[in-house]
Each structure stands twice: as C-alpha cells, then as structure tokens.
Amino acid sequence: MNGRRGFGGRGKSGGKPIGKDGQRRPMFRRRKVCKFCADKIDDINYKDVRLLMPFVPERAKVLPRRISGTCAMHQRKLRTAIMRARQLALIPYTTE
C-alpha cells in the first residue's frame, strides 16, 4: 500500500552482500516496522483480502514475522484472519 518500507530484507541473519563490482559493502538493513502499527490499522479483517495478500506469499504460507516485521500482537491477529479467509476460500491453503 505504501511503498515506503517493503517486506524485503533478510532479517537478522548475517550475510555479506557483495556489490556489483565485487567489493564488500556494509549492508544497510532498513528497520522493519509493523505495517499495522505504522498504518494504524486496528482491525485485521478476514474479509479484506487485499490487506492479507501481501502476507501470504507464493506457497500460500503465512509470512513469518522475522521477514515481514509485523509485531507479535498483529501477527496473531493476522494469523486468525488468514485462517478464516482460508476457510471461505478467499485465500488458498496451498498452491500446487
């Protein structure tokens, strides 16, 4: 929704990224922020598929907190929302 912070970054795992020209550069890790805290979304609703979809990557698993940066409380709410949406076939359980 806002392009300010992606859910990229590899989390805390080390890793020495190598630049284009092969030399080592310090890795800039952007501080990850819980999307729901930042955008002040209080209600994580199972009906809002557009909101949930970014947290359900290709294999239709729930994106872990260490990658998305979601806080514990919102991850819990997100999980229930995803599970409910799955029951209604709004979100897949898995993909082949």
Place this chain on the structure above:
Amino acid sequence: MSRTYELVYVVSPEANDDQVAELHTQVEAIVQRMDGRIEKTDNWGRRKLAYEIGRHKEGTYVLEVIVGGGDLMKEIDRRFKVTDHIIRHLIVRVDEEQGVVERTRTRRTDTSQRRRVARGLPPERQPGEGQRGESDDEREDRPETGRGEAR
C-alpha cells in the same frame, strides 16, 4: 444476551439469483423466529474460489451481520450444514473484537490530541502537516543496497 455475529456463506455457482435470495429469506425467517435481527446484508457477488471445493471453482458470497443469541447461530449453522446449495459458511462473533478496536482507536486519538495540546498545537492535525501523523520513526533515505531478495 445479545451478541453480534458475522455470517458469510458461499452459495454454489449453479444456484441462480432467486435461490440466493431465497436463502436470505430463510436466514431472515430463522433470525426473526428466534428474535434476533439482521443488521446488514451484503452480497459480494460471484467470486473465484482460491481453491476448488468439490467441483466448484467459483461461488456467490453473501455476508450477513446478525444480532442475536448463540442458539440462533447454532440453528443457522445446523441448517446450513444440510443445505445443498451452500458450499461453505463461516460464523464469527464480532462484538468483542469491535469493542477492542474502538477502544484502541479512541485511546490513540485521545493521546495524540493530548500530546498536541501539550505542545501548543491545535488538537486536530492540520492539512499538509508532517508526513503521516506523529511519525516518530526516523526515515532511512539511503539507497537500498545489499537487500536480499525477499523469499
């Protein structure tokens, strides 16, 4: 004891609009009989299912917000389990959650207003002020480097 429930049901794509409407009247009848009330009805129309249910690939989604007791929802649940046209349904109690959401929301506006007044600002945010509310997280404007590919 009245509680608020959300009922979503998926009607098989073979059912026509009349049959969908009939299901709605059935729900209405049960709700009225067991003295509840329907607060809202919303037909989402036909949607593709995320996975196949039986042999169906799409379905008509209908949402109803119902105020009533638990036995009312139990009855609806029982009915829906045996209704052929309904391929999926979900009942969720929402009143408590809504209360929590409302409380956090009011608490947040209250604190932000109090803080703004303490700083000598008008309690409401002025248009064109700041980036996004009282954002206290520092921005990193550095170019993205060494970012591992997500997933």
